[in-house]
Amino acid sequence: MNIPENLRYTKTHEWVRIEGDTATVxxxxxxxxxxxxxxxxxxxxxxRAVTAGEETAVVESVKAASDIYxxxxxTVTEVNQALNEHPELINTDPYDKGxxxxxxxxxxxxxxxxxxxxxxxxxxxxx
Amino acid sequence: xxxxxxxxxxxxxxxxxxxxxxxWDMPIQYAGILxxxxxxxxxxxxxxxxxxxxxxxxxxxxxxxxxxxLTQQIGGMAEGACRYGYLLREDGxxxxxxxxxxxxxxxxxxxxxxxxxxxDADWIQAHLSAQxxxxxxxxxxxxxxxxxxxxxxxxxxxxxxxxPDLSYFSAREVEIANxxxxxxxxxxxxxWGYEIYLPAQETVRFWKMFLAGGAIRTAGLGARDTxxxxxxxxxxxxxxxxxxxxxxxxxxxFISLEKTFIGREAVENDLRKGVxxxxxxxxxxxxxxxRAGDRVLAxxxxxxxxxxxxxxxxxxxxxxxxxxxxxxxxPGTQLEIATRGGTLPAEVVSLxxxxxxxxxx
Numbered sequence: 001m002n003i004p005e006n007l008r009y010t011k012t013h014e015w016v017r018i019e020g021d022t023a024t025v026x027x028x029x030x031x032x033x034x035x036x037x038x039x040x041x042x043x044x045x046x047x048r049a050v051t052a053g054e055e056t057a058v059v060e061s062v063k064a065a066s067d068i069y070x071x072x073x074x075t076v077t078e079v080n081q082a083l084n085e086h087p088e089l090i091n092t093d094p095y096d097k098g099x100x101x102x103x104x105x106x107x108x109x110x111x112x113x114x115x116x117x118x119x120x121x122x123x124x125x126x127x
Numbered sequence: 128x129x130x131x132x133x134x135x136x137x138x139x140x141x142x143x144x145x146x147x148x149x150x151w152d153m154p155i156q157y158a159g160i161l162x163x164x165x166x167x168x169x170x171x172x173x174x175x176x177x178x179x180x181x182x183x184x185x186x187x188x189x190x191x192x193x194x195x196x197l198t199q200q201i202g203g204m205a206e207g208a209c210r211y212g213y214l215l216r217e218d219g220x221x222x223x224x225x226x227x228x229x230x231x232x233x234x235x236x237x238x239x240x241x242x243x244x245x246x247d248a249d250w251i252q253a254h255l256s257a258q259x260x261x262x263x264x265x266x267x268x269x270x271x272x273x274x275x276x277x278x279x280x281x282x283x284x285x286x287x288x289x290x291p292d293l294s295y296f297s298a299r300e301v302e303i304a305n306x307x308x309x310x311x312x313x314x315x316x317x318x319w320g321y322e323i324y325l326p327a328q329e330t331v332r333f334w335k336m337f338l339a340g341g342a343i344r345t346a347g348l349g350a351r352d353t354x355x356x357x358x359x360x361x362x363x364x365x366x367x368x369x370x371x372x373x374x375x376x377x378x379x380x381f382i383s384l385e386k387t388f389i390g391r392e393a394v395e396n397d398l399r400k401g402v403x404x405x406x407x408x409x410x411x412x413x414x415x416x417x418r419a420g421d422r423v424l425a426x427x428x429x430x431x432x433x434x435x436x437x438x439x440x441x442x443x444x445x446x447x448x449x450x451x452x453x454x455x456x457x458p459g460t461q462l463e464i465a466t467r468g469g470t471l472p473a474e475v476v477s478l479x480x481x482x483x484x485x486x487x488x
Contacts, residue, residue: 039161062353
C-alpha cells in the first residue's frame with residue numbers, strides 16, 4: 001500500500017499536500033482501490049468557502065457514490081478539470097494527476113487534526 | 128448463511144473482490160469492472176454463474192405442466208431449444224424470469240435466479256401432476272458463461288475441438304474433456320457467447336482450462352450488471368418483482384396467449400386495458416449515474432421510478448431503466464431524474480442502449 005510520507009491524511013481517506021497556505025486534496029490509493037473504477041467526479045465551484053469535514057466533492061464508481069470532505073477550512077481556489085473527462089486518473093495516479101481540489105486555507109485552519117502517514121497506515125491497514 | 132460456488136477458492140486466489148448476491152458470496156470484480164466490461168465487448172470473458180438454480184422436470188405430463196406454469200410456449204419447442212419467459216402468480220405478479228430447455232421429448236431443464244431458487248422449487252412442485260418428476264439439480268450443476276465476440280474461437284482453441292453450430296437460444300450436449308456438458312448459445316451480456324452446464328465437481332477443472340490460453344479472462348458480477356444494463360435486460364428484484372405486471376416489463380413479449388397458464392387472466396386484462404407504468408430506457412446526458420429508487424420527473428411532476436442505473440462503459444454516459452407513466456415513455460420524451468446529487472436531465476430511448484452487440488451473430 002502506497003502511503004507517501006510527505007503527505008498528511010484524514011480518517012475519511014483524503015490525502016492533503018500543504019504548500020504554504022494552500023492545501024491540495026485527493027483520495028488515497030487505499031480509497032480508490034476500495035471504490036473501484038471511478039466513472040464520474042463532481043468538482044466544487046471555485047471560490048466556494050468550505051469548513052473542515054464539509055462534503056466538497058463527489059466521486060462515483062460503477063456501483064456507488066461517495067463524498068469527499070474538505071480536510072481543513074478555507075476557500076476552493078482550483079479544481080482538477082481533467083477529472084471531468086478522465087475520472088480514472090484517480091485510480092491510476094491518486095497522489096498526483098488524480099488530485100481533486102485546492103483550498104486556500106483560512107487562518108483558523110488547525111493542521112494538527114490531520115494524520116501523518118504512519119497514523120493513516122493503521123486506519124488503511126485496519127479496514 | 129452465505130453460499131459458496133465450487134469456484135470460491137479460485138476467486139480468492141485471483142484476488143477477486145467478493146460480495147453477497149442472492150444469498151451467495153460472489154466475485155464482483157477481478158481486474159476492475161470497466162476493464163472486464165470492455166474485454167467482454169471486444170474479446171471473451173468467463174463468468175462464474177454457478178449460483179443460478181437448475182431444475183430438471185421429466186415425465187409424460189412434464190410438457191403440459193410447464194405449459195401451465197410458464198408464460199413461454201413449450202409445445203413446438205424442438206429438442207435443444209431454449210425459451211425465455213416468466214413464472215407468474217395467479218394475480219400476474221412475476222415470481223421469476225427463467226429459461227426453459229427442452230432436453231428430450233419428455234425432459235426439460237429450467238434455469239432460474241439464485242435468490243428465487245428455493246421459492247420457485249416450492250411453487251413449481253405444488254403445481255405438478257403426479258406423473259411429472261421434479262429434481263432440483265442446482266447443487267450438482269456447475270454453470271460457466273463464456274461471453275464475447277471471440278468466445279467461439281477462444282473456446283475451440285483451448286479445447287482443440289470445434290464447437291457445434293448452434294443458433295441463438297439453442298443448446299446441445301457436447302463431450303468436452305471427457306465430460307458431457309450442455310452447451311447453450313445464449314447469455315446475459317448481448318455478445319455472442321455460451322452458457323455451459325456441467326457437473327459441479329468438474330467446474331474448477333473447466334474454469335482453469337478455459338483461462339489457461341489467456342484469450343478468455345475472468346469477469347465478475349459487476350461487469351455482468353453493466354453489460355446486461357446496456358442491453359436493457361431485466362434483473363429480477365430490480366425490473367421484475369411480484370408487484371409488477373410482466374406486461375409492464377415487456378408489453379406482452381415472452382408471453383404466449385395460445386395456451387392457458389397461471390396468471391393469464393391478469394396478463395390479458397393488463398394487455399387489454401394497458402397499465403399505468405411501463406419499463407423504459409433513459410439515457411442521461413453526462414457520466415453521473417441515477418440509481419435504483421431515484422424518482423423520475425416530468426417538469427417537476429412525478430413520472431416514475433428508476434429500477435437500475437449506472438455509468439454505461441460502452442456508451443460513455445450514464446443510463447437507467449425505469450418504470451415510467453404510460454403517456455411519458457415514448458422515445459424522445461425529455462424527463463428528469465431526482466438523484467442524490469441533484470436533478471439530472473434524461474431522455475427516453477429505445478432499448479437496447481448498446482446496439483452493436485454480437486449475441487445474434
